[in-house]
Amino acid sequence: MIKKNFICKIIEEDIKKKNKKIKTRFPPEPNGYLHIGHAKSIYINFNIAKKYHGECNLRFDDTNPQKEKKIYIKKIIQDIKWLGYKLTNNNIKYASNYFTLYYKYAKQLIKKKLAYIDHLSLQKIKKYRGTFNLKGINSPFRNRSIKQNLFYFKQMKKGVYNEGDICLRLKINMKSNNLTLRDPIIYRIKKHQHYKTKKQWCIYPTYDFAHCIADAIEKITHSICTLEFQNNRPLYEWILKNINIDHIPQQYEFARLNITYTLTSKRKINILIKNNVVSGWDDPRLLTISGMRQRGFTPSVIYNFCKLIGVSKQESIIDINILEECLRKELNISSYRLMAVLNPLKVKIINLKKYIYKYVPNHPHDIKKGKRKIILTNEIYIDKKDFQENYKNNFHGLILNKKIKLRYLGVLKCLNIKKKYNKIIYITCKYYKFEKKYKTLNIIHWVSKKHSIKSKFIILNQLFLKKKPNETHDILTIINKKSLIIKKGYVEKFQKIRIFQFEREGYFKLNKNHQDLTFNRIISLKKNLNKTKQKHAKKKI
């Protein structure tokens, strides 16, 4: 259930007063893929509706034919469904379905002398609008007769004018302190073909005109949007007050979601795609819904994240850590454990004539996940990172002439290093059965050569080097070149499951797009360098 926030409070008040059924909507423009920021809005709108036994529409805000594409409709629906929200023919709506109604209301406003056709050029409109400190000037076309306005509006609709020639404006107040009220444009000519209505129209309503009317038509009670629309609210209310419509929704605004080290702007993601920094909208390094799905996020992780961060009007930037912790929290519970070596170093065990095996749990706390057989043979792989010739830098792996625990099975002592051209080819070790005196030794993971499978591992890291990539103009200069690293190693034989925790490495997901066996790292394990833990790590035998 959604946590109570300031919007919930408003709704509770409204329900008390009006005893009305509430209705919300999520209104994306189909001009790109959905991202984590949309997920927050979806979470708010759908869950508020659920909490107060109301309804929530998905409405495509498709009033600008230049930017919108059919493909995005499909992707958006797919993503919302994947997030776990119900979409049916009854709650999927299109602003473009209301084009005739918008047109009707526009004519109504003309007849009320509240709208006029302006022949001013774009430049002049801009100039006449004034600035924060400079009042606007009325257009010379402002006081034309209703008849003339109606005539030109019809001509405009017929297509006798070109883009930018004329437009329909509301007659509000050119001296308003709120720039959005200085005779806003509500209809413009666009000759670009609309992805849905095709060539039926060449005039299109602007966001300000279409949105409030669509809300009213759908009988939305609470129209929830982001903070930057606060200035538009008086216009939203003005339009609904001045057309003949019986339902009046209320607009409320919340702060957009920002996350450290990430970017969600569609424009900037496009730059990344065009420059081949990422493979596409669903690249697992992006926080698009499809990217996150690829990566190994689940709908519940995203839900829990949205729940955790709350809803307020305070502009904020959420630490990426919180998202990652939500991910780990769930994966820790659900993932089967396995061992995989990403940077293999061969180890020859001199005193192991036969193999040794043991049945070990697939999950440390969840017995139901069962056990698997692991086999130690005289040739195994350990990770290069877990071996050093001499001790330095708080190292906690295997060192020449020292011992280390092998995860689950016994103890190893390094006797020799076999080198060629100063490069380590393999090391030789002696095996010891586990005894209590070895309890405090550090531990490493391993796979045996004979009983493991060759695999690729794709390590995904954050895309940007800066905490607030938004503040950098040229984002291409702050790309983390190590955001995708491919490693070749070995993994234990495994059952048909897609997500695993490779012990001491992180959570990985089987990547079905590759021909060779490939795992993507969803997220690393947390690294906690606590002093208590360091104490334990000091003893070396």
Added chain:
RNA sequence: UGGGGUAUAGCCAAGUGGUAAGGCAUCGGGUUUUGAUCCCGACAUCCCAGGUUCAAAUCCUGGUACCCCUGCCA
């Protein structure tokens, strides 16, 4: 003296006149054959200055900082 918003810990965020929830991060400690998990503990007088009150993060006055607004984008 343009207008509209927002200020509570490093990051989020509850609290709406009765003595500062919770999460993440950080720092201590404990359990553990994953430096994981789990468990325990520490961590703010609420942007500033005045005022009202027995009592103020909450009310009043005056400041300060940051965000949004000059698309025929949404």
